[in-house]
Amino acid sequence: MRVGIPRSLLYYKYLPFWKTFLTEIGLEVETSPLTNKQILSWGVEVAENELCVPVKAFYGHCMALRGRVDAIFVPRVVSVEEREYTCPKFLGLPDMIGAVADNLGLPPLLTPRLNQREKPSEFKWQLINFAREEFGLGRLEAAMALESARRAQRRYHDSLVAGRRPLDLLPASRLNRPRWRPAGKGTRRVGLLGHPYNLYDGYITQNLIARLEEAGVELVVPEMTDQHVLMEAATDVPKQLYWTYEKEIMGAINHWTEQKKVDGVIYVLAFACGPDSLVQVLIEHRAREHKVPLMSLTIDEHSGEAGLVTRIEAFVDMLMRKKPAVSAA
Ligand code: SF4
Numbered sequence: 001m002r003v004g005i006p007r008s009l010l011y012y013k014y015l016p017f018w019k020t021f022l023t024e025i026g027l028e029v030e031t032s033p034l035t036n037k038q039i040l041s042w043g044v045e046v047a048e049n050e051l052c053v054p055v056k057a058f059y060g061h062c063m064a065l066r067g068r069v070d071a072i073f074v075p076r077v078v079s080v081e082e083r084e085y086t087c088p089k090f091l092g093l094p095d096m097i098g099a100v101a102d103n104l105g106l107p108p109l110l111t112p113r114l115n116q117r118e119k120p121s122e123f124k125w126q127l128i129n130f131a132r133e134e135f136g137l138g139r140l141e142a143a144m145a146l147e148s149a150r151r152a153q154r155r156y157h158d159s160l161v162a163g164r165r166p167l168d169l170l171p172a173s174r175l176n177r178p179r180w181r182p183a184g185k186g187t188r189r190v191g192l193l194g195h196p197y198n199l200y201d202g203y204i205t206q207n208l209i210a211r212l213e214e215a216g217v218e219l220v221v222p223e224m225t226d227q228h229v230l231m232e233a234a235t236d237v238p239k240q241l242y243w244t245y246e247k248e249i250m251g252a253i254n255h256w257t258e259q260k261k262v263d264g265v266i267y268v269l270a271f272a273c274g275p276d277s278l279v280q281v282l283i284e285h286r287a288r289e290h291k292v293p294l295m296s297l298t299i300d301e302h303s304g305e306a307g308l309v310t311r312i313e314a315f316v317d318m319l320m321r322k323k324p325a326v327s328a329a
Contacts, residue, residue, distance in 0.1 A: 001026075001027050001028065001070045001071065002027070002028045002029075002030055002068070002069045002070050002071075003022055003027045003028070003029055003030070003069055003070065003071045003072070003073050003110060004029075004030050004031070004032060004062075004065035004068065004069035004071070004072045004073065004107075005018060005019065005022075005029060005030070005031045005032070005072075005073050006031075006032050006058055006061030006062050006064075006065065006072065006073075006074070007031050007032045007033065007034065007035070007061055008032075008035065008054060008057045008058040008060075008061045008197060008201070009054055009055070009058050009090070009093075009197045010075075010077060010090070010197070011031070011170075011197070012166055012170065012196035012197050012200050012201075013196055014153065015031070015156075015170055016149075016152040016153050016155070016156040017149045017150070017152060017153035017156075018073065018075075018149070019031075019152075020145075020148050020149040020151075020152040020153075021127065021145050021146060021148070021149035022073065024144070024145030024148050024149065025131045025135055025137055025141070025142065025145045026135065026137075027135075030065070030068060030069055031171070032061040032062075032064040032065050033064060034201075034202065034203065035057050035060070035061070035201050035202075035203035035204055036203055037203075038060075038064075039057065039060035039061055039063070039064050039203075040053075040056070040057055040060055040203065040204070040301060041060070042059065042060040042063045042064070043055075043056040043057050043058065043059035043060030043061075043063070044056050044060075044301050046059045046060075046063070046100055046104065047059045047096075048096075050272055051089070051272065052089070052270035052271065052272050052273045052300075053204055053270050053271065053299055053300050053301050054195070054197045054198060054201070054204065054270055055089050055093075055096075056301060057201065057204060058093070058097075059096075059097065059100070062074070062097055062104075062106055063104055063106070065106075065107075066104070066105055066106060066107070069107055070107055070108075071107050071108045071109065071110050072097075072106060072107060072108075072109050072110070073109075073110045074093055074094045074097050074098075074109045074110065074111050075093075075094075075110075075111060075112050075113075075114055076090070076091060076093065076094050076111055076112070076113045076114065076115075077090040077091075077093075077114050078090070078091050078113065078114060078115035078117065079114075079115045079116055079117035079244070080114070080116060080123075080244050081116070081117075081231075081244045082116065082117065082118070082119065082120060083117060083242070084117065084242050084243065084244045084247070085117065085242055085243060085244070086243065086244060086245060087243060087245065087246075087273075087274075087275050088274075094109060094111035097109060098111075110130075110134065112126060112127060112130035113126060114126055114127070124143075124146060127142070127146055128142040128143055128146060131145060156169060157227070160223040160224060161223075161224060161225065161226050163224060165200075165209075165219075165221060165223070165224075166196060166200050166223060167200055167202075167209065170200075187216060187217060187218050188217050188218070188263040188264065188316065188319040188320060189217070189218045189219075189220055189261065189262045189263050190212060190217045190218070190219055190220065190262060190263065190264050190265070190266060190316075190319070191220045191221075191252065191253065191256045191261070191262035191264070191265040191266070192208075192209070192212070192219050192220065192221050192265075192266050192268070193222065193249055193252055193253055193265055193266065193267040193268065193283070194249065194267060194268035194269060194276075195245060195249070195270075195276075196223070198268045198269065198270055198299060199221065199268055204299060204303075205268060205297075205299060205303075205308075206303060206304075206305045206308045208266075208268065208297070208308065208312075211308070211309060211312055212266075212312060212316075215312060215313065215316045216316075217316055217319070220256065220261060220262050222248055222249065222251075222252035225251075225252060225255055227248070229251070229255060230247070230248050230251030230252055230255060231247060231248070231251055232251070233250075233251040233252075233254040233255040233258065234247040234248070234250045234251035234254060236254045236258075237250060237254075237282055241279070243275045243279075245275075246275045246276065246278075246279045249276075249279060249283070250279055250282060250283070250286075253265060253267075253283050253286050253287065254286060256292075257286060257287070257289075257290035257292050258290075262292065263292075263293075263319050263322070264292060264293040264294070264295070264315065264318075264319045265283075265287055265292055265293070265294045265295070266294075266295050266296075266297060266312075266315065267280065267283055267294060267295070267296045267297070268296075268297045268299060269296065269297070269298055269299070270298070270299055270300065271298050271299065271300035272300070280296060283296075284296075293315070293318065293319060293322070295311065295315045297311070
C-alpha cells in the first residue's frame, strides 16, 4: 500500500518520524512535490477563505497526491506536550480535508489521533493501536516501528541543533540554491522566527531564506536550539502559553535576546493566524525591551516578491549600519 504525506504543515517538523514509522509498518511512502503555483491555487480554490495560507496549501498538497497513492496521512495532532495544545487547525485537519475528500476524489485518509495532553506515554499507545487496528500488526512489531521512528526523529533533531537546517536535511526541499556569498567581516546575524511550514516553504515565502542568504546575512533559526532550552526560555513571559508551537517561537526570541545571539529578528507569520497574532504582541514587546530590531512579515497567498525583496534589503541595510554586530556564539 502506498501512503502519501502532504509536504506542508507538520511535514517540516516530523517527516523523519512519520516516514520511518509508516515504512517500518510495511507501507510505501510518497511525499507531494514542493509547493508550486498549481498546488497553491488548488488549495485556495477549495479551502475556506479565512484559513491561513499553510492550511490552504495543505489542501493543494492532498490534491497533488491524487492518483499516486492509496491513502493520505492526515494525523489529528491534538497535543504534543503535557497540559498543552497545538493550534486548533491541527485538531480539525482530518475533518476539514475529510469534508471535501469525496468531491475532490481523494483516496481514503489515515487519521491517527495523537494526544498526549494528559500523559506523555499516551502518544506511544495511540500509534501502536493505529498500526494494529489499521494494518493488523502485532504489538511488538508496532512498538519496534515506533522505536525506529523515534531514533530517526532524534537524529534529525540532533543534526538541526548541530547547525544543519531543515532545508538541507529534508529531501529535495529547496526551491533553488542561493548564489553563494562568503560571510564576510561584520556579517549580521538574523534570527528567522516562525513556524517551520511558514519559514521553509520556499514558494509561500517567495524564497525568503535564499534571499537572506544572498543578502549575506548569517541565519539563526529556532531549530538550532535544543527543544528543552526553548521551552525553558518560553517561561519568561507574563502569562504562560498553552500552544506548544507558539511556545517554541517565544522561547527562541527569549533565548536569542537573552544570550545576544542575533543582531535582528525577522518574524514570519501567516495572515489570519489566531495563535501567532497573540504571540506577535509578546514578541514585539521582547524585541523592544532588548533593543533588537524586529521586522514582521505577514504572508498570504497574495504575497508579492517585489515588496518582500525591498523590505529585506532595507532591513539588512539598517542592520549593517547599526553597530556593533553581536559576536558569533
Ligand atoms: S498556527 Fe497559525 S499558521 Fe499555523 S496552522 Fe494554526 S492558524 Fe495556521
